[in-house]
Amino acid sequence: MFALVCLWFGISVPLVFVGSYLGFKKPAIEDPVKTNKIPRQVPEQAWYMKPVFSILIGGILPFGAVFIELFFILTSIWLNQFYYIFGFLFIVFVILLITCAEITIVLCYFQLCSEDYNWWWRSYLTAGSSALYLFLYSIFYFFTKLEITKLVSGILYFGYMIIVSYAFFVLTGTIGFYACFWFVRKIYSSVKID
DSSP states (O other): OHHHHHHIIIIIHHHHHHHHHHHHHSOOOOOSSOOOSSOOOOOOOOGGGSHHHHHHHHTHHHHHHHHHHHHHHHHHHHSOOOOOOHHHHHHHHHHHHHHHHHHHHHHHHHHHHTTOOOOHHHHHHHHHTHHHHHHHHHHHHHHHTOOOOSHHHHHHHHHHHHHHHHHHHHHHHHHHHHHHHHHHHHHHHTOOOO
């Protein structure tokens, strides 16, 4: 208990103060172009540009990038087999990062081309929706590969898979948002206004 208190007050509290000091020292983020105070009305969107459809479509590609590796990870966790190809796992993780960034930027570009400027949450949800496919795959894995018959074991499995899916949602959503944020700032900073 003493070690935990020492870690808390010796590491966590000083890092909070260092982070707040550095955060207040940084200048505020400025918009690359001047924006109107009154937002424009978003025109009617085509069916394939509706938020629900584009969010669900955007999650397929990042999930497809990790689909095969996910089978081996779930097998090592739930079937007591050894997982020893961490180098390949790192390559798949890099592919996941690139795929999340690219699919979110492409769908954000299509959204901006159709004059829908509400890209913030949609960019987060587009990449993050791959967690839904991860959870659906874990349901499929439960019924096809595992031989769990007890209720408590099933609740334990789905509880852990919900936590893993949520962590995957936060990871991929953050990647998608920051990629779109960089992309939108880059394209609008190159616009010349006379």
